[in-house]
Amino acid sequence: DPRLWDTERLCHHLARCGVGNPGLLRRLRESGVTGRMLLELPPCAPEVARVCCPAERLEVLACLEQLPQQHVDVMKVFNDPVHGHIEIHPLLVRIIDTPQFQRLRYIKQLGGTYFVFPGASHNRFEHSIGVGYLAGCLVRTLKERQPELGITQRDILCVEIAGLCHDLGHGPFSHMFDGRFIPMTRPDLKWKHETASVKMFEHLITSNKLEEVMKLYGLVLEEDMFFIKEQIGGPIDETACEKSWPYRGRSKEKSFLYEIVANKKNGIDVDKWDYFARDCHHLGIPNNFDYKRLLVFTRVCEVKNQKHICTRDKEVGNLYEMFHTRNCLHRRAYQHKTGNIIELMQVYFPFFAFHKADKYFEIRGSGGKVYHISTAMEDMEAYTKLTDSIYLEILHSSHPELEEAREILRKIERRELYKFLGETRPETKKEIVENNSLAESIANSKPEKDPPDVELKAENFIVDV
Structure with a gap:
């Protein structure tokens, strides 16, 4: 709906349609004219009359009236078990309704922990939607409380997309894939799921032809694609980290936007807010951290010539609860000895045997090229097909080369697990x-x-x- 457009989005649309000369667009920006002002104020209103003549205004109105009705920003409501009824932007819905995003339905959020906690059946799919929603909540709160920050609708949409797509690159059984399997099968490969998330996001946009849809909602791909990918995986150019400002998507004036989805400064971000609440909900572990209260007391402050997301000093107790919840989840669930034993049984035998018998498990990627489980991340079309289903493929396979792997999985099914002998911590590094x-x-x-x-x-x- 052009009535909801801010000045930047209005001018971008007019420039893309070839309407208005550079002088008109400059005057619109300088005067802060919005879509609602052009459409609802009379031509004689000083806010409009001093910016454009009647002929220019008619040309602009004719352009806006040609917008197809189906692209009105109608939010879609999702019923989330953790956050309740949440509204999702239609562009995010278009991203959700793609094979690359739907793949996350088949990747367990907590991997082998599901074999220990029967309720931990949730997947990366719902977590990603939750992070996209919370990212929007935080950036909108900052926009409403601090208009001087200059947060635009483009900024909000980019932050929401980054939150939604931050986990696209996870492999089978989530962190077991990048934390155990890849280091074992390809020890010389420096690979992170964040890198795969960036590549999968690019593949999602291009293969589903969403570039024009993104432009329709006011995004400037030359800047915003960089911005979204940088929020997920950090600076695109690794050598840029040595510069005073390594990012290309947004200027240093908006440095705080990079602390919403994945906060590299202190680890306080909406990704953790969602998985703390969601994991506790499904694990049956209490969560005393109140992210809704933290939202109320969050502000952007300038610290050492750079803007950061900060909170009131009286919220220190709530932040302590956040880190206490993280510690509790690791001790009671993520690092549960039985869950670790099951993951080790899955990795050291089935996946290792699978790696040796790769030729029996072919995954076709782009151009018909064949990949295997240890190489699928090199091609996003092949990687899209790699999910937790590999467990059942091994379990029900008939290849004699995988008999040892099948037997280990049968032991897991029968709960004939390896025994935990003990643990120790070195006194020095x-x-x-x-x-x-x-x-x-x-x-x-x-x-x-x-x-x-x-x-x-x-x-x-x-x-x-």
């Missing part, structure tokens, strides 16, 4: 170079009394560092 040497050290150690009658080997142990 120690760098671990070879995990295999730790297993050998344990196997070769002799108990002080009652030595066992069996001979233990390094392959009888799994050491998780």
Whole structure:
């Protein structure tokens, strides 16, 4: 609806349609004329009359009247179990309704933790929608309370899209893929799911031809694509990190916008707000952190010549609760010994055997090229097809090469899990170079009394560092 357009979006649309000369667009910007002013104020109103003559105004109105009705910004309502009934922008809905985003329905949020906590059945799909919603809540709150920040509708939409798409690059079983499987199968590869999220976002936009839709909603792709990707994965140019301002999507004046989805400064961001609330909800663990209260007391302040998102000093107790919730989730759920055992059983045998028998599990990517589970992230078309379903593919496969892998998965199904022998923490900082040497050290150690009658080997142990 052009009545809702701010000055920047109005001028961008007119320039794209070839309406108005540069002088008119400059006057519109300088006077802060909005879509509502042009459409609802009479021609004699001083706000309009001093900016454009009657002929120019008629030309602008004719351009706006040609907008197709189906592109009116009608928000869609989602019923979320954590946040309740939430409104999602139609551009975000278009992104959600793509194969690349729908893939997140089939990737568990907590990976192997689901085998320990029966309620942890939620997926990356609903978490991503929640982060997109909370990102919009925070940036709108800042816009309403501090209009001097100059937050535009473009900024809001870009932040929401970044929140929605920040986890597009997760592999099967979420962090087990990038935290365990990739380091084991491709130890020389420096790969992060954030990098894959940026590539998957690019693939999502181009393969679904959403560029024109994004332009229709006022986005300037030359700037906003950079801005969205930088919020997800950091500066596009790694060498730019050495500069005083490494980002290209937005200027230093809007540095605070980069602290909403993934806050590299202090870790307080809407991604954590959602997964704390969502994981606690599904795990049955209390969550005493109140993000809604934090929203009320959040402001942008200038600290050392740069604008940051800050909060009132009296909210320190609420922030303590946030970090306490994180600690509690890690101790009680994320690092649960049984969940870790199951993930290790899945990785060290099924996925390792699968890696050796890659040729039996072909994933077709762009141009018909064949990829495997350990290489699928090199092609986003192939990676789109890689989800948690790999577990059942291994379990129900008939290839003799995967018999060992199938048997391990059957043990998980029958709850015949490896036993937890113990854990230790080094008293001083120690760098671990070879995990295999730790297993050998344990196997070769002799108990002080009652030595066992069996001979233990390094392959009888799994050491998780």
